[in-house]
Amino acid sequence: MANKKTNKINLHPTAGYLLLKPFEAETKTSSGIYLPDSADTEKPQKGKVLAVGPDEITDSGTKRVSPAKVGDIVIYKKWGGSEVKINGKEYLFSKFDDILAIEKS
Numbered sequence: 458m459a460n461k462k463t464n465k466i467n468l469h470p471t472a473g474y475l476l477l478k479p480f481e482a483e484t485k486t487s488s489g490i491y492l493p494d495s496a497d498t499e500k501p502q503k504g505k506v507l508a509v510g511p512d513e514i515t516d517s518g519t520k521r522v523s524p525a526k527v528g529d530i531v532i533y534k535k536w537g538g539s540e541v542k543i544n545g546k547e548y549l550f551s552k553f554d555d556i557l558a559i560e561k562s
Contacts (some may be wrong), residue, residue, distance in 0.1 A: 460506075466507065466543065470550060473513030475525060477504035477533065500525075504549060505531050513553060517559040523553055530560040 464548050470476045483486050503520045506529045513521040537555030 466548070468508060468548070470508055470510030470545075472511045473521065473553050474510040475506055475523060475531075475551050475556065476508040476510075477531065477538070477551055478507050479547060479549050502535055502554075503530065505530055505560065507548070521553055524556045525559050531556050532558040532560070552556040 466476075468476055506525045506527050509523045509525070509527060512523070514519055533549070533551050534555045534557060538549040538551035541550065
């Protein structure tokens with residue numbers, strides 16, 4: 458029997474952080490025109506939550522709970538988070554405070 462390769466990443470965010478898989482920039486406009494790789498396109502500020510760190514304890518001693526759960530699609534601050542590249546794939550560690558909205562279906 459062949460081994461199945463999984464795409465599961467073995468990273469666990471620390472307290473107050475989420476691990477996100479950012480969405481790729483669009484390569485096609487709404488009118489159907491394909492954009493070249495050299496086009497100056499901004500990455501969307503949208504990603505899927507892959508892992509959630511434990512609740513954060515603030516300086517004042519209150520507990521800050523994650524605004525999102527694993528599987529949620531979120532909108533995050535433009536300059537928020539720290540990008541990391543693992544095995545050629547990009548991920549983003551984002552603070553709970555950097556999450557602006559959760560997309561509802």
